[in-house]
Amino acid sequence: MRTIALLAVGAIAGAVVVTRMQQTPKGKEILDAADARVREFTDAVKDGYSSRDRELRGE
Template sequence: MKKLLFLAIGVVIGVFAARRIEETEKGKAFLDNVDARSREFTDAVKDGYQARDRELRGE
């Protein structure tokens, strides 16, 4: 239960910090860059998973 409390506190602090950082021009550019890189990564993982799935199914 204590770990869940710390997780919730961490999420709240992270959201608050992201909102404050987003208020500045440099901060917005930084968060946009992080967002773009995370989308690239998730797209690459998804593509790899789908390719491997097709390979295993023999398609």
């Protein structure tokens, strides 16, 4: 039960920090850069998965 409470507090704290960062130009710039890196990573994972799937299916 304590672990769930700590997880909830952490999620709320993170949401507050992100909201505050979005209100400043520098914070918005940092969040946009982080978003771009995350999108780049997820695109690479998707491409790798698709490539391996085609490989296994013999396409």
